[in-house]
Amino acid sequence: SQQGEEDPQALSIQEGENATMNCSYKTSINNLQWYRQNSGRGLVHLILIRSNEREKHSGRLRVTLDTSKKSSSLLITASRAADTASYFCATDEGYSTLTFGKGTMLLVSP
Amino acid sequence: KAGVTQTPRYLIKTRGQQVTLSCSPISGHRSVSWYQQTPGQGLQFLFEYFSETQRNKGNFPGRFSGRQFSNSRSEMNVSTLELGDSALYLCASSLSAGTETQYFGPGTRLLVL
Numbered sequence: 355s356q357q358g359e360e361d362p363q364a365l366s367i368q369e370g371e372n373a374t375m376n377c378s379y380k381t382s383i384n385n386l387q388w389y390r391q392n393s394g395r396g397l398v399h400l401i402l403i404r405s406n407e408r409e410k411h412s413g414r415l416r417v418t419l420d421t422s423k424k425s426s427s428l429l430i431t432a433s434r435a436a437d438t439a440s441y442f443c444a445t446d447e448g449y450s451t452l453t454f455g456k457g458t459m460l461l462v463s464p
Numbered sequence: 465k466a467g468v469t470q471t472p473r474y475l476i477k478t479r480g481q482q483v484t485l486s487c488s489p490i491s492g493h494r495s496v497s498w499y500q501q502t503p504g505q506g507l508q509f510l511f512e513y514f515s516e517t518q519r520n521k522g523n524f525p526g527r528f529s530g531r532q533f534s535n536s537r538s539e540m541n542v543s544t545l546e547l548g549d550s551a552l553y554l555c556a557s558s559l560s561a562g563t564e565t566q567y568f569g570p571g572t573r574l575l576v577l
């Protein structure tokens with residue numbers, strides 16, 4: 355069953371703008387991950403944040419985690435057309451497997 | 465290092481047939497997980513193998529099965545195919561547990577007619 359839920363379902367922005375996606379989950383987690391998928395291909399791991407971390411950066415990506423609100427956000431700064439993709443959060447939520455949300459489709463227009 | 469490879473990339477089958485998909489993980493990775501992705505249900509976990517043992521199984525019927533070999537390569541099999549089995553099947557490997565960073569292959573797109 356889908357545990358992580360991304361919001362919004364779709365996001366359309368111009369190149370150079372920032373994109374923010376949110377993920378909410380239901381139970382306690384050990385870690386939360388974000389993945390990107392380009393047009394029906396395999397997923398690419400972007401970043402993993404552990405439950406005892408509040409913020410993590412990787413290049414133009416910033417991820418925050420608020421365990422009290424059971425939510426995470428992914429910020430992509432200075433978006434490029436190549437960032438056009440679907441973005442998924444994945445959580446373990448106490449299980450020994452990952453469960454993925456349905457994703458946010460990001461469209462970055464030149 | 466070579467990435468995760470999946471074969472075949474595309475497959476067309478008819479209802480009632482069976483299919484076998486193959487996944488070769490990144491060298492040194494011992495955990496292989498399989499997912500089914502459809503527009504309606506999204507990404508759903510099928511099963512995870514570690515050191516040739518099935519460690520976890522998702523909520524799928526017994527028609528879906530898999531195995532892992534001693535070199536960590538994995539196969540999944542779907543018997544008596546149904547139209548609803550049309551999907552992108554993704555394999556992912558990780559060093560140890562399936563809840564750590566997973567590296568995905570390009571997927572096998574299965575169409576059941």
